[in-house]
Amino acid sequence: MDFDxxxxxxxxxLTRGSIYALIALGYTMVYGIIQLINFAxxxxxxxxxxxxxxxxxxxxxxxxxxxxVVIMAAMAAVIYSSAYGYTMEKIAYKxxxxxxxxxxxxxxxxxxxxxxxxxxxxxxxDFLPFPSLIPDFDFWEPYAHLISSPELVIxxxxxxxxxxxxxxxxxxxxxxxxRATSQDKIMAALLGxxxxxxxxxxxxxxxxxxxxxxxLIASHIGQxxxxxxxxxxxKAFVAAVLGGIGSIPGAVxxxxxxxxxxxxxxGYISSDYEDVFAFxxxxxxxxxxxxGILGKSETQKV
Amino acid sequence: xTANNEIKRSLAASVWxxxxxxxxxxxxxxxxxxTVEWRWANMLWVGIGAFFLSMLWRYLLxxxxxxxxxxxxxxxxxxxxxxxxxxxxxxxxxALGVFILVFPHLFSMYQTSIMISALIYVMLGLGLNxxxxxxxxxxxxxxxxxxxxxxxxxxxxxxxxxxxxVALPLGGLLAGCFGILLGYPVLRLRGDYLxxxxxxxxxxxxxxxxxxxxxxxxxxxIANIPKPSLFGLDLTLDQKTIYLFYILVLLVLFTIxxxxxxxxxxxxxxxxxxxxxxxxxQAMGIxxxxxxxxxxxxxxxxxxxxxxxFAAKTTFINPASFTIWESVIILCTVxxxxxxxxxxxxxxxxxxxxxxxxxxxxxxxxxxxxxxxxVLMMVFRPGGMIENVRxxxxxKGKMEN
Numbered sequence: 001m002d003f004d005x006x007x008x009x010x011x012x013x014l015t016r017g018s019i020y021a022l023i024a025l026g027y028t029m030v031y032g033i034i035q036l037i038n039f040a041x042x043x044x045x046x047x048x049x050x051x052x053x054x055x056x057x058x059x060x061x062x063x064x065x066x067x068x069v070v071i072m073a074a075m076a077a078v079i080y081s082s083a084y085g086y087t088m089e090k091i092a093y094k095x096x097x098x099x100x101x102x103x104x105x106x107x108x109x110x111x112x113x114x115x116x117x118x119x120x121x122x123x124x125x126d127f128l129p130f131p132s133l134i135p136d137f138d139f140w141e142p143y144a145h146l147i148s149s150p151e152l153v154i155x156x157x158x159x160x161x162x163x164x165x166x167x168x169x170x171x172x173x174x175x176x177x178x179r180a181t182s183q184d185k186i187m188a189a190l191l192g193x194x195x196x197x198x199x200x201x202x203x204x205x206x207x208x209x210x211x212x213x214x215x216l217i218a219s220h221i222g223q224x225x226x227x228x229x230x231x232x233x234x235k236a237f238v239a240a241v242l243g244g245i246g247s248i249p250g251a252v253x254x255x256x257x258x259x260x261x262x263x264x265x266x267g268y269i270s271s272d273y274e275d276v277f278a279f280x281x282x283x284x285x286x287x288x289x290x291x292g293i294l295g296k297s298e299t300q301k302v
Numbered sequence: 303x304t305a306n307n308e309i310k311r312s313l314a315a316s317v318w319x320x321x322x323x324x325x326x327x328x329x330x331x332x333x334x335x336x337t338v339e340w341r342w343a344n345m346l347w348v349g350i351g352a353f354f355l356s357m358l359w360r361y362l363l364x365x366x367x368x369x370x371x372x373x374x375x376x377x378x379x380x381x382x383x384x385x386x387x388x389x390x391x392x393x394x395x396x397a398l399g400v401f402i403l404v405f406p407h408l409f410s411m412y413q414t415s416i417m418i419s420a421l422i423y424v425m426l427g428l429g430l431n432x433x434x435x436x437x438x439x440x441x442x443x444x445x446x447x448x449x450x451x452x453x454x455x456x457x458x459x460x461x462x463x464x465x466x467x468v469a470l471p472l473g474g475l476l477a478g479c480f481g482i483l484l485g486y487p488v489l490r491l492r493g494d495y496l497x498x499x500x501x502x503x504x505x506x507x508x509x510x511x512x513x514x515x516x517x518x519x520x521x522x523x524i525a526n527i528p529k530p531s532l533f534g535l536d537l538t539l540d541q542k543t544i545y546l547f548y549i550l551v552l553l554v555l556f557t558i559x560x561x562x563x564x565x566x567x568x569x570x571x572x573x574x575x576x577x578x579x580x581x582x583x584q585a586m587g588i589x590x591x592x593x594x595x596x597x598x599x600x601x602x603x604x605x606x607x608x609x610x611x612f613a614a615k616t617t618f619i620n621p622a623s624f625t626i627w628e629s630v631i632i633l634c635t636v637x638x639x640x641x642x643x644x645x646x647x648x649x650x651x652x653x654x655x656x657x658x659x660x661x662x663x664x665x666x667x668x669x670x671x672x673x674x675x676x677v678l679m680m681v682f683r684p685g686g687m688i689e690n691v692r693x694x695x696x697x698k699g700k701m702e703n
Binding site: 050116118119275 | 318321322323325326327329330331334336338344363366434438440442487488490491494495497498499501502503505506509510513626627630633637666667669670672673674675676677679680681684
C-alpha cells in the first residue's frame with residue numbers, strides 16, 4: 001500500500017468526519033439537555049441545504065458576485081434551519097416534556113416524516129444539482145491530489161465552528177446555563193434559569209451547525225434531495241453514540257473515528273456495504289459499550 | 303380579552319409560518335434551465351392555514367390542560383361500553399362476519415385486493431402491538447422480519463419448490479429466530495437506544511438484500527412467486543385472490559385469538575408491568591430479558607407470516623418494499639389506533655391503509671399525513687383512537703375481620 005493512497009484516505013476520512021461532527025453536535029447537545037434523540041435532526045440539515053440552494057440560485061440569477069452569494073446562502077441556511085429547529089421543538093417536543101420517552105420519540109419520528117414529505121411535495125423528489133460554493137485555490141495545486149481545496153475549506157470551517165461552540169459553552173453565561181440545565185433541570189429552574197429558553201437555544205445552536213454541515217456537504221457532493229437527511233442523520237447519530245452521547249468532545253471524536261473507519265473500509269475493502277458498515281458499528285457499540293468512548297455510564301434509578 | 307389575545311398569538315404564528323415556509327413553499331428553482339418560479343399563492347394558503355391551525359392547536363392545548371387538572375376518571379369510553387355489553391357486540395359481530403364472508407363476492411377484485419393489503423397491515427399492526435403496545439419496546443426495524451418472511455417464502459420456493467402452506471409457518475419461525483437473534487444482544491438497552499438499534503438492524507437486512515446479488519437477486523428482486531393453492535385444484539386468478547382473502551381473514555382471527563389469550567396470561571401481564579416500570583418489575587421477580595425476548599420473538603413471528611402472505615399476494619418482491627418507512631407506517635397504525643388495544647389497532651390499520659387508497663387524489667399526501675398523525679396523536683391523545691382500558695381486578699370474596 002503506498003503512502004499517498006493512505007494519506008488520501010486518511011484526509012478523506014477527516015473531511016467526512018468533520019461533516020458528521022457538525023451534525024452530530026446537534027444530536028449530542030439536544031440529548032445532553034432533554035435526553036431525547038431528536039430523530040428529525042437530519043431533516044434540519046436537509047432543510048439547510050435546500051434553503052442554501054434556493055437562495056444561492058436566486059441570487060446568482062440576479063447577478064450577485066460569488067462571494068456575496070456564498071455568504072447570503074450560508075446566512076439564509078443557518079437562519080432558516082435554526083427557525084425550523086426552534087419551531088419543531090415548540091410543536092413536537094415541548095408539549096411532551098413530561099410524557100413518557102416513547103411518546104417523544106414517536107413524535108420525533110412523525111416530525112421527521114413530515115419534514116421530508118413537506119420538502120418532497122413543495123420542491124421535488126429528484127436530485128437537484130448543487131453549485132460548488134467553494135472554488136479551487138491556485139496555491140493549493142501541488143497538494144490537491146491528497147486533499148482538494150474545497151475539502152480543506154470544510155475542515156477549516158468545521159474547526160472554526162467547533163471553536164466557537166466551545167467558547168459558547170465554556171465561557172458564556174448562556175453556556176453555563178446550558179451546562180447547568182443538562183445537569184439537573186429542576187435545580188436549574190430553581191436557581192432562576194429559564195429552562196424552556198435554554199432548551200430552545202440548544203435547538204437553535206444545534207440546527208445552525210447542522211445547516212452549515214448541510215451546505216458544506218451539498219456543495220462538496222454536488223447534489224441534494226429530500227431524502228439526504230435520513231442517512232446523514234443516522235450516521236451522525238452513530239458518531240454521537242460512538243463518542244458518548246451527551247458529550248460534545250465525544251461527538252467530535254466519534255465523528256472522526258467513524259469518518260476514518262468508513263474511509264478506510266471503502267478504500268481498502270469494498271464500497272458496496274459502506275452504509276451497512278455504519279449500522280454494524282452502531283449495533284456493536286451499543287451492545288458492548290453503550291456509553292461510548294468518552295461518555296459516562298449512568299445508572300438508572302426508580 | 304383572552305380570546306383577543308389568542309387571535310393575536312395566532313396571527314403571530316401565521317406570520318411566523320409564512321416566514322418559515324417562504325423559501326421552500328414559494329420559490330422553486332430550476333437549476334438546469336436557470337429559471338425561478340415564484341408561487342406566492344402558496345404563501346397565502348400557509349398564512350391562512352397556519353392561523354386557523356394555530357387557533358385549533360391552542361384550543362386543544364388548553365382543553366388538554368384542563369383535562370389534566372380534573373381527576374383522571376377511569377370511566378370507559380363509548381367504544382368500551384359497547385364492547386363490554388353482549389347485547390350490542392353480538393349482533394355487531396354477526397353482521398361483521400356476514401359482511402366479511404360475502405365481501406369478495408359483492409365487490410370487485412380490485413376492492414378485494416386492497417382489502418387483502420389492509421388485512422396484511424392489520425396482522426402486522428397486531429404483531430407490532432405485542433412489542434410496542436404491550437411490552438413498550440419501540441421497534442423501528444419491524445419491517446426486517448416482514449422481509450425475512452417474504453424472502454424465505456420466495457427463496458425457498460425458488461430453490462426447493464416449497465409451497466405456501468409449508469412456507470407460512472416456516473417463514474414465521476425464521477422471522478422469530480431473527481427476532482431472538484436481534485433481541486438477545488440488545489435487551490440491555492433502554493427504550494430510545496433500542497429503537498435506534500432495531501432501525502439499524504432493519505436497514506442492515508435491507509442493504510444486504512440489495513447488495514448480495516447471488517443470494518437475494520439484488521435490487522431486481524424475485525418474480526413469479528406462486529399464490530397458494532387449494533388442494534391442487536386449478537384456480538383462476540380471481541379465485542386465488544378470493545382464496546387468499548379468506549386465508550387472511552382466518553389468520554387475522556387467529557392472531558386476535560392468540561393476542562387476546564396472551565394479554566390476560568402471566569406473560570402478558572409481565573409485558574405490561576415491564577412497560578410501566580422496568581426496575582420495579584425486576585424487583586417483583588420477573589426475568590426482564592426473557593420477557594422482552596418473548597415479546598420480540600412473537601412480534602417477529604407475526605411479521606414473518608405477514609411477509610409470506612405479502613410475497614404470495616404480490617408474487618413479486620424486491621428490497622424496495624422493506625424500507626424503514628414501512629416500519630413507520632406500521633407503527634403509525636398502532637399509535638393511531640391505540641397502543642395495546644386490539645380493536646384500536648385493527649381500526650387504525652384499516653383506516654390508514656384504506657383511506658389513502660380510496661381517496662386517490664389524496665395519495666401523494668399520504669406520508670406527510672402520517673407524520674402529522676404521529677405528532678398530533680402523541681401530543682393530544684397518546685392513548686390512540688380507542689384507548690386500551692387497563693383491567694382492574696376487584697376482590698370478590700368476603701373480607702375477614
